[in-house]
Amino acid sequence: MIASIAVIGAGVTGTGTAWQLAEQGHSVVLVDPSLATPIPERPADRDLNGSTASLGVLMGLAFRRSSGRAWRLRQRSMTLWPAWVEQLNHPESPLQLDTPLIQLAGSAEEAQRMQQLADARPDSGLQFIANDRLGETDPVWPQAGHGAMLSERDGRVDPLLLLKALRRSLIEHNVERRATEVVELQRPGSTARRQWRLITADGRNEAVDLVVICSALGSTKLLQSLGHQRPMDAVLGQVLELQLNKPAKQWTGWPAVLTCGGINLIPHGHNRLWIGATLEPGVNADPAATETMRRLNELAPSWLNAAQLLGQWHGLRARPRDRPAPLLEELEPGLLLASGHYRNGVLLAPATAEWVSQHIDKETITSP
Numbered sequence: 001m002i003a004s005i006a007v008i009g010a011g012v013t014g015t016g017t018a019w020q021l022a023e024q025g026h027s028v029v030l031v032d033p034s035l036a037t038p039i040p041e042r043p044a045d046r047d048l049n050g051s052t053a054s055l056g057v058l059m060g061l062a063f064r065r066s067s068g069r070a071w072r073l074r075q076r077s078m079t080l081w082p083a084w085v086e087q088l089n090h091p092e093s094p095l096q097l098d099t100p101l102i103q104l105a106g107s108a109e110e111a112q113r114m115q116q117l118a119d120a121r122p123d124s125g126l127q128f129i130a131n132d133r134l135g136e137t138d139p140v141w142p143q144a145g146h147g148a149m150l151s152e153r154d155g156r157v158d159p160l161l162l163l164k165a166l167r168r169s170l171i172e173h174n175v176e177r178r179a180t181e182v183v184e185l186q187r188p189g190s191t192a193r194r195q196w197r198l199i200t201a202d203g204r205n206e207a208v209d210l211v212v213i214c215s216a217l218g219s220t221k222l223l224q225s226l227g228h229q230r231p232m233d234a235v236l237g238q239v240l241e242l243q244l245n246k247p248a249k250q251w252t253g254w255p256a257v258l259t260c261g262g263i264n265l266i267p268h269g270h271n272r273l274w275i276g277a278t279l280e281p282g283v284n285a286d287p288a289a290t291e292t293m294r295r296l297n298e299l300a301p302s303w304l305n306a307a308q309l310l311g312q313w314h315g316l317r318a319r320p321r322d323r324p325a326p327l328l329e330e331l332e333p334g335l336l337l338a339s340g341h342y343r344n345g346v347l348l349a350p351a352t353a354e355w356v357s358q359h360i361d362k363e364t365i366t367s368p
């Protein structure tokens with residue numbers, strides 16, 4: 001059955017979900033005030049949601065655990081990503097996956113764990129690089145003392161290009177885009193066609209069969225008036241853009257993402273580097289946190305310390321309180337929550353959209 005569906009929130013989660021639902025033939029409306037503005041060419045320090053501030057690192061396979069929901073979602077997303085990119089890539093909105101990802105070991109113990117992981121998952125494209133080989137590759141990498149793990153299929157997707165490509169596909173699939181805030185959700189009444197009502201800040205009151213809430217930190221307030229308590233905390237992330245004055249060597253040969261002590265170094269453009277992101281509870285950026293990150297917790301090599309600061313930005317992540325991220329739940333018939341993705345919303349966008357689509361299919365088939 002074809003359903004009318006409202007998706008609330010147009011970050012990667014909502015936009016990706018709206019696209020997938022439209023692909024399945026549903027009639028979709030996507031609602032978010034941010035739809036009034038085009039996706040920026042580069043992240044700027046204003047009007048950023050989690051998605052536009054993100055680095056887009058996809059670390060799905062180089063993941064220590066090998067069971068549980070978080071692991072399954074990561075695995076599923078990494079399986080779906082190549083098809084997403086193939087479908088979304090278009091001359092007007094080019095999109096690609098940049099690989100590989102290299103994670104530097106911080107200690108002999110970590111190196112041992114990496115070696116064990118690579119040995120246990122030969123089919124995942126994981127490979128341990130011993131320190132002597134790492135030294136030959138580039139002796140000036142930070143923290144190059146214990147070896148590293150190469151993950152061939154992990155890497156990065158540019159979040160701004162992804163959002164542009166998704167928005168183009170929404171137009172192609174006739175998804176209605178409404179640039180306004182949802183101020184209230186009302187449960188279906190007792191009429192024959194049991195529909196949810198969406199009250200928006202522009203004064204409209206609209207009926208839909210199903211609602212999918214993908215509004216990150218904005219989800220809590222919408223759910224509260226329906227009696228669902230899903231508190232989330234903001235965790236701010238800062239990113240720096242650096243110009244390398246005297247690069248130690250050409251960027252060619254560097255991975256798409258180099259991870260050192262949880263901090264990502266992403267080469268781009270001409271001798272430029274993004275470095276991020278901080279993990280700061282709350283909504284206020286702390287300059288001391290940026291400084292510590294820039295110095296890679298005192299592990300930064302001299303070429304990195306000498307780099308010139310070109311710019312910086314920050315954004316907020318939504319971390320569910322007392323529940324594991326992300327929140328993927330059917331809260332009541334016709335009301336789905338896909339939110340609270342915390343540090344991995346971009347990585348998990350395909351698996352999230354698939355989860356929603358499958359639930360909606362089940363619901364529309366079984367409903368009278």
Ligand SMILES: Cc1cc2nc3c(=O)[nH]c(=O)nc-3n(C[C@H](O)[C@H](O)[C@H](O)COP(=O)(O)OP(=O)(O)OC[C@H]3O[C@@H](n4cnc5c(N)ncnc54)[C@H](O)[C@@H]3O)c2cc1C
Pocket residue numbers: 008009010011012013014031032033034049050051052053054055056057058180181182183214215216217218219222236237238239276277314315316317318338339340341342343344345346347348
């Ligand atoms: C600096 C930084 C770096 C990051 N790096 C990575 C990374 O490398 N890899 C990765 O996977 N993840 C990363 N993340 C996390 C990732 O960005 C988030 O998990 C992801 O963007 C969440 O997407 P989302 O669509 O759920 O939420 P958001 O992108 O925050 O979008 C939510 C949207 O909902 C809208 N909204 C809210 N309330 C309402 C309402 N009432 N009505 C209508 N609309 C509403 C908002 O306007 C907003 O546009 C990073 C985050 C930050 C801040």
